[in-house]
Amino acid sequence: MSTPKFLALTIKEPKQKTPLTLESYEEPDLGSGEFLVQNVAVAQNPVDWKQLDWDYGVPSYPWTNGGDLAGRVYKIGPDVTKFKPGDRVIAFASRKTPRHSAYQTYTVALENRTVKLPESVSFEAGSTIPLAYTTAGAGFIDALELPFPSLDGPLPAKPNGEPILVWGGSSSVGLYAVQIAKLAGFTVIATASPRNFDYVKSAGADHVFDYNDSDVVEKIRAAAGNNLSRVYDSISENGSIENAVKSITAPSGRVAVILPPKPDASTSTVKVIQTGAIKASQNPDIGKAVYGLLEAALAKGIFVTNKVKVIPNGLLGVNAGFELGRTHKVSGEKLVYRIAETPGLN
The missing domain is CATH 3.40.50.720 (NAD(P)-binding Rossmann-like Domain)
Incomplete structure (x- = not known):
């Protein structure tokens, strides 16, 4: 098994004008109900580039953002009972710390914000679901x-x-x-x-x-x-x-x-x-109902997912994707980044 590379697309300062770059980090510790997902695809939402441009919702710098991810469970932490290593999943990243965000190679995910992704749904399509659906x-x-x-x-x-x-x-x-x-x-x-x-x-x-x-x-x-x-x-x-x-x-x-x-x-x-x-997240009853329907609907194959537009260059392609977002050139589709296409990752 190859040694994992922990790389995150990093915002270094408020309203940063220079392109975001990849920074390495140590494998994060896992708390109760947390597990590590090896990201395969991540999707862009309007809030992502607005956080950068408006200095919005970022508690401290450096920061990594992104809310939508799809991948495989890499390692589980304490009290995780629903998932095991190797499971295909999609998750709504909590973004409570940089390690809990999506624009990186591995993300710390929460059990109550994650559902299994059936083989019938691609990682790219799956990555478009969590934030919008929630x-x-x-x-x-x-x-x-x-x-x-x-x-x-x-x-x-x-x-x-x-x-x-x-x-x-x-x-x-x-x-x-x-x-x-x-x-x-x-x-x-x-x-x-x-x-x-x-x-x-x-x-x-x-x-x-x-x-x-x-x-x-x-x-x-x-x-x-x-x-x-x-x-x-x-x-x-x-x-x-x-x-x-x-x-x-x-x-x-x-x-x-x-x-x-x-x-x-x-x-x-x-x-x-x-x-x-x-x-x-604030109301467990809402979360249970919302994610319960999502997992069941995916398993039955009855959800139409967002249209996907893959932007090249993996995580480094996010810079181009943000520009498409801020210039209103994204309509009726979601921009998706394949982690494996990130230059220098392999």
């Missing part, structure tokens, strides 16, 4: 206050075709919001660009409208009838929150958003509530 699932429960689907038994209070709107159905978060809503029994209305209509319908959307249409709100309201009370806004900027609120046709409603809303976003009848993946 955000969608947590918002469904926490912000929208809806019963969460389960593949293990009947749903409580099944909505029987009640409409729900997912604004931005082809986004990373929106795609999973569509699928969760469909599994829960909703009639799913979504917005997307026309080139992504078929993609969003393949995930379960019953109606898809162009978010750029001047009459998109009227089309949504017509499709929903007088019973639309829940909206998941997976974009939460550029007027989407206002349109989401206007789309509500029921006497009262709730809109889940993933970015901070304006103070006056809510109205007398519609509540706008920010949500995020952190809710699944």
Whole structure:
């Protein structure tokens, strides 16, 4: 067996302008419920480059970020019972220390934020799931206050075709919001660009409208009838929150958003509530429901994953990927990096 190389893509200072570089580190110690994953593929999220550019959510420097990873269990720590070395897994990296983040060769993962990845799903596709899916699932429960689907038994209070709107159905978060809503029994209305209509319908959307249409709100309201009370806004900027609120046709409603809303976003009848993946960590019941569905759905092969665009050069390709993100050149797909393609790793 070859000697493992522990290398991390490192942010050295706030708002660093020079390219991020690889730095070596010692094999980390493992605490209770922790295990070490040998990363095969990691995926980019918008928050990753924003942390760099905005000096956002970084407690200290040097720092390594990244929330999405797929790989094989390398070593388990105390009290880990669900996984064993060699298992294929995907994990939502906790990012509580640099060693708990994704942009490195090995990541310290937490048992309660990790699920097994079946052979039928590639590491590249699997790496796109954790953060986006967790955000969608947590918002469904926490912000929208809806019963969460389960593949293990009947749903409580099944909505029987009640409409729900997912604004931005082809986004990373929106795609999973569509699928969760469909599994829960909703009639799913979504917005997307026309080139992504078929993609969003393949995930379960019953109606898809162009978010750029001047009459998109009227089309949504017509499709929903007088019973639309829940909206998941997976974009939460550029007027989407206002349109989401206007789309509500029921006497009262709730809109889940993933970015901070304006103070006056809510109205007398519609509540706008920010949500995020952190809710699944803060509330064990939410985490159990969200990850329970994910593992079961993956095992049954019923989830449509995000489209993948592999950026060359492994971890060092993240610099190019961040530039694509900050210049708004990522749409309807997630950027993925194969660790084995990192120059100098082998």
